[in-house]
Amino acid sequence: MPEVVRYGLISAGRMAGYTMLQIMRGHPAARPVAWYEMNPDRPDTAQRIVQLRQAGLESCESLEALLARQDMDVILNVTPHYAHAETSLAALRAGRYVICEKPPAVTQADCNAMVDASRRAGGRLLVHFQHLLRPTARWLNQAICRGELGRIRRVRGISLWWREPDYFRRVDWAGKRTYQGKVALDGALCNQTVHFLNQMLALAQRTGESHVGRPRTMRSALYRFHDERLLEMEDTAVATGVLDNDDETEFLFAGTIAAAGTEGTSRGAEYAGLPERHHIVIEGERGWASWGGRAELHVQGREPEIREVSEPHWPFYFHVQRVLAGEEQPVTPIEQSVNTMRFIFAAYQAVNDRIRQCPWDRNVEVSDILHRCHEEVCLPAELDRAPDWA
Numbered sequence: 001m002p003e004v005v006r007y008g009l010i011s012a013g014r015m016a017g018y019t020m021l022q023i024m025r026g027h028p029a030a031r032p033v034a035w036y037e038m039n040p041d042r043p044d045t046a047q048r049i050v051q052l053r054q055a056g057l058e059s060c061e062s063l064e065a066l067l068a069r070q071d072m073d074v075i076l077n078v079t080p081h082y083a084h085a086e087t088s089l090a091a092l093r094a095g096r097y098v099i100c101e102k103p104p105a106v107t108q109a110d111c112n113a114m115v116d117a118s119r120r121a122g123g124r125l126l127v128h129f130q131h132l133l134r135p136t137a138r139w140l141n142q143a144i145c146r147g148e149l150g151r152i153r154r155v156r157g158i159s160l161w162w163r164e165p166d167y168f169r170r171v172d173w174a175g176k177r178t179y180q181g182k183v184a185l186d187g188a189l190c191n192q193t194v195h196f197l198n199q200m201l202a203l204a205q206r207t208g209e210s211h212v213g214r215p216r217t218m219r220s221a222l223y224r225f226h227d228e229r230l231l232e233m234e235d236t237a238v239a240t241g242v243l244d245n246d247d248e249t250e251f252l253f254a255g256t257i258a259a260a261g262t263e264g265t266s267r268g269a270e271y272a273g274l275p276e277r278h279h280i281v282i283e284g285e286r287g288w289a290s291w292g293g294r295a296e297l298h299v300q301g302r303e304p305e306i307r308e309v310s311e312p313h314w315p316f317y318f319h320v321q322r323v324l325a326g327e328e329q330p331v332t333p334i335e336q337s338v339n340t341m342r343f344i345f346a347a348y349q350a351v352n353d354r355i356r357q358c359p360w361d362r363n364v365e366v367s368d369i370l371h372r373c374h375e376e377v378c379l380p381a382e383l384d385r386a387p388d389w390a
Contacts, residue, residue, distance in 0.1 A: 153285060258363045
């Protein structure tokens with residue numbers, strides 16, 4: 001096993017320039033080496049570029065120069081959504097091992113191209129769905145795959161976020177359906193809530209730790225409370241239907257970035273004892289499990305098992321280290337991760353891409369309404385005492 005995995009970063013935006021850099025700099029199995037920025041003159045990247053240089057990373061003048069370096073083991077692609085496919089495909093063509101930030105791609109054609117390219121390269125493309133590598137998630141996933149809950153009858157997920165209007169002014173592609181002629185789909189489903197959607201779909205499968213469910217049937221509702229001039233996509237989504245698996249698992253997912261009164265990042269929920277902000281329930285024929293602020297496994301005839309949820313990122317980089325050493329199979333391969341995107345595309349298609357505009361001052365109701373949908377397994381308009389905006 002390599003003592004440390006060396007990373008090259010594509011993009012110097014917030015994820016690369018601050019978040020991922022801070023994580024990797026303190027990680028014993030990860031070392032950032034060099035980076036390339038597609039848009040170095042953009043004002044929002046200037047500070048991040050300074051941080052990368054101060055951290056001792058070397059800058060590359062082109063993507064080709066970064067990919068040609070021999071002192072890196074993995075390319076970490078943290079470009080904006082619209083650039084994920086083209087940059088990941090370029091890295092695969094250069095023979096590099098690639099980790100792509102979520103979402104893997106925002107069109108079905110790009111998802112298919114990434115899957116095909118990864119297969120030709122021997123499975124060298126992973127998606128940065130780091131929550132699947134958290135010990136509690138793997139523990140539940142493996143218990144479900146062993147059949148401890150029996151047939152999975154239903155899964156329910158909820159993910160509540162808050163993004164104030166200024167969030168969509170921070171970069172010029174934020175909240176856009178398209179950007180510079182490319183599909184962006186920067187809404188709640190593809191951006192903030194996709195981690196917990198992916199987590200729910202993975203915990204719904206009994207066929208393998210890396211398997212992610214995809215929908216057989218889909219009904220959905222998409223809403224926007226933010227000003228359409230700031231956000232072209234949805235800020236709130238609810239979807240329900242049946243997964244395409246042998247168990248015919250029923251699902252309900254409710255996600256939003258318009259939940260007034262909640263904090264802006266997942267850490268607020270996971271470390272402040274507020275599991276209801278991000279919560280997944282798995283209902284089986286022999287018991288149930290849940291994952292959020294903590295993980296619980298309740299099997300008939302046994303004492304409940306409860307474990308606290310730990311830091312989200314470190315296990316992922318240890319996993320990459322073991323994958324490169326051939327000691328572990330990838331848990332987040334592109335071949336399975338794209339099923340989460342199939343779910344999102346189906347949710348858009350079910351309503352013909354229609355997003356219902358809602359009054360901004362009614363966003364104070366969103367958290368309660370989505371909790372009710374989560375409990376009653378229905379769309380907002382189907383609730384007893386449904387809100388008029390639904």
